[in-house]
Amino acid sequence: MTPGARVAAAIEVLDRICAGEPAEKALTNWARGARYAGSKDRAALRDHVFSVLRCWQSCAARGGGETGRALMLGALRDQGIDPDDLFTGDGHAPEPLTEAERVLGEPDAAAMRDLPEWLWERFQASLGADAEAAARALRTRAPIMLRVNLRRAARDEIIARLLDEGIVARPVGIAQSALHVIEGERRIAGSQCYSEGWIELQDGSSQAAMDAVEVPEGTRVLDYCAGGGGKVLALAARIEAAFFAHDAAPSRMRDLPARAARAGVKVRCVDRPEGRFDLVLCDAPCSGSGTWRRTPEAKWALTPDRLTELTEIQAQILADAAPLVTVGGQLVYATCSVLNEENQFIIESYSSNNPGWSLVGMQQWPISDEGDGFFLAQLRRDC
Template sequence: MTPGARVAAAIGVLDAVLDGQPAEQALTGWARGARYAGSGDRAAVRDHVFQALRCRRSYACLGGAETGRGLMFGALRAAGSDPDTLFTGAGHAPPPLDAAERQAGRAPESDGERMDMPDWLVEAFRASLGDGAEAAAQALRQRAPVILRVNERINSVPQVIEKLSQDDIEAEPVTIAPTAVRVTRNARRVARSAAYLDGGVELQDGSSQAAMAALDVPTGARVLDYCAGGGGKVLALAARAEATWYAHDADVGRMKDLPARAARAGVQVHCLAPGQVARHAPYDLVLCDVPCSGSGTWRRAPDAKWRLDPDRLTELTRLQLAILQEAAALVAPGGELAYATCSLLRPENESVIKKFTEETVGWKYFFTARWPVSDEGDGFFLARFGHSG
């Protein structure tokens, strides 16, 4: 595909997303109908779409319209590129710009336009982050780093970096967590690399790694990852401690790859369906990485930013509190309960843990930490609770 054809494809995908289709679904649908597109073409179209969604409001301002075409025109203006080199109408490129399009567009003016977020969210963002709100919003407009977690059961950080280099992948250690390395070249090759296939590394954000490193796991403990998803956090814990590991998720299908990943990593994780969790209780540590807005990860899933509304945020906070209360009943006397989100928003973090301790007798939190959006990790929050009596 020519560069212009890639832009035209991105316009079509963006129009589908603006009509309400999830971005991943829209990209998959396009790829299935574009058998001629190679892996490089698919990656380029994906990059166009995701960057346009990260900067949806500011690009719409610059491009003069909140359409796929307007967003891609705005993206080119934002980058200082000449749109006429791609909007040519030749070789499946988008049609040339007309006089009205050339005259349309303006610089972003409001806070929501500059920060690329819905207007209602600006106030909540500032209330949650204070002086850091602007920097966080700007960081979410950029592409996320590719961070790997080194499995020190198998390799050291220097050994992994050397092994990755043998597959022409460049990586460097970062300071956010002792097991974290950032890929600086050929990130798309990681899943086929020897270091990945032999269990030496996993894809895991740096903030998530740092949060897991902040949890204490006594030798021989029974540990439950209560909202496990794909299981990345329980695998991070299992890489550094000898314990009995359990994982649960309300959607059991999300854990389907976990047994194979655990075996590759040299550990065993017992996957529990919802009806099996209480049967294996109590646990010395229960981790609740709860469903949330994902606001700390919006640069990775930017369409989620535009789907969130106040009602959904309220619904999430109720669910988060309910999960904490359910999980508390599974913790052994003297054990620990941990609460984590990849959200930047105070209603999902400090407000939830405050309400939990007010409404749930016998618990108090003794540790909280926030990780900002950075070039080493996403936004993340962690709280640890112990018995108060």
Template sequence: MTPGARVAASIEIIDDILAGQAAEQALTRWARNSRFAGSKDRAAIRDLVFAALRTWRSDAVLGGGEDGRARMIGRLRADDADIDALFDDAGHAPAPLTDEERQAGATPTEIGDRWNLPEWLLPQWQAALGDDAEAIALIAQDRAPITLRVNTRVCSVADVQSALESEQVLTEANSLSPTALTVLSNPRRVRQSQAYIDGWIEMQDAASQAVVDAIPDGTRALDYCAGGGGKALALAARGFTVWAHDIAPGRMADIPDRAERAGVQIRVVAPDQLPAKEKFDVVLCDAPCSGSGAWRRSPEGKWALTQQRLDELNGIQDEILDTAMGHVTPEGTLVYVTCSVLTCENEDRIDAFLARHAGWTCSFRKRWTISAEGDGFFTAHLTRG
């Protein structure tokens, strides 16, 4: 496909998203109907669509309209691209710009347009991030880093870097965690690399790794909201005997294979298989949240979030903590985690828990902001006494 044809495909997919399709669904449907597109074409189109989702508001202002064509014009203007070379109607490229399109569009000046956030969320974003609110909002419009977790049970960080370099995948140390490497080149080769196949590495955000690094030592751990199992695997790599639990067991389907590849054992349990009497030194609650700290990876989420849904999430977060606390040993630690930067999902939930449960204290809490090295995360450690 020509660069112009890729732009035309992106416009089509954005229009499908505007019509109500989820981004992944729209991308998959387009790919199935476009067998001529190679892997590089699909990757380039995906990058264009996700860039547009991250800068949804500013692209509309720059492009002078709300539809896919206007938003893509705005995206290309933001990148100082040669729009006339891409909109030339040749080789399935979009039709040339009209005089009206050339005159339309303006530099974004409103805060919500510049920060690319929903208007209703701006006060909460500013309250949570203070003087850094604008800088972090702008960072959140960039692509997220691709980060690996080194399985130090079986190899060293240096071993991984050397092995990946031999397959033209360059990495550098990430300051957020001693097990984290940021991928500098050829990220799409990682899953085909021998290091990945042999269980030397997993794909995991560096701040997510730092959350696990901060957990106190122990013997038995329950990952109460395990999902795909990234943190359960990291706990197992630290030497914990790990149980993985999730209210939706289907989310944990890949954990056994991932654990086998990593050379660890994780017991996967559905809600009706977790006995109330089972106690753990660490109970990790990576709670469902807005995902605001990871919107670079899932930008569609910030436009789908509403105040009502945020309130619902706060209730779910409280319920998870209240239930999971029953599985903590008397000397154990209840670990609360979100990939959110919003106070209502973080500090407020811990304060509310402490107000509900006398005898519990918060022994540790920390934020990791959205940065060039990792996503935005929050964690707190709750203990008795």
């Protein structure tokens, strides 16, 4: 496909999204009808679509509307690309610009934040002077981060092995196991390093948060909201302990046993946690506001009512998990959110209503070149 044809395909997919079709479904449906498209074409199309999703408001302002054509026009202008080079009408490229489309739109300050107006108020309340920087960061691509399985090899050794497979990665300071992939990210899943459990895809802030959790040798550890199991695997790579994983939707843990075996660690998946645990991790469902570079569609789907619903779920998860912690043990609460409602306010409310617990520590990681926005709080059960 030519660059112009890729833009035309992105316009088609964006029109489907504008009509209410989820982005991943729209991309999949397009690919099924375009057997001629190669892997590079599909990757380029995905990049176009996600660039628009991250910057919907500013793209609409620069392109003069919220159709697929207008949004792609705005996205190209945002990237400093002359639309006339791609809107040529030749072959499968989009038709040339009209006179009306040649009038340059200029987004105002609010549009350049690319956040719903009601959400911007929450960002300011939560992040203060850092709110503008966080909003700007969410307009960009997230870094591709790897966690080195330090049980298997040192970080420098893995860098060399990855390079042999055409993957360029560099160490970063956010976590001792973290690598930032600079080149060859689409080779990761098929690499020997991945298949043999030397690396896992995991955000840098998530790695740093798990490094911050103290896990004594020989204890019982429960990941109460395990999902795919990335965090319990990170903990298990650090220390010898008995690791258990639970999720309200057990199907989310479907791949965890195979991942654990590949990494050389033991994690037992349980439908109903039994007994007490020295550490219970609650990586609670949240808005994901710290990860919207990766899932930008969620930024526009979040509503005030949904945020309230999430905070109620988070409070209930803490209440349900707390009885599983032994006296002297820790209840660890985590989210990939940057909003106070899902972070500090949840912990403050729990602490004030449960006097038998002490706050051991609370940390927050910003949206950065090495990781997503992330929050971690550690509570100790005193009695």
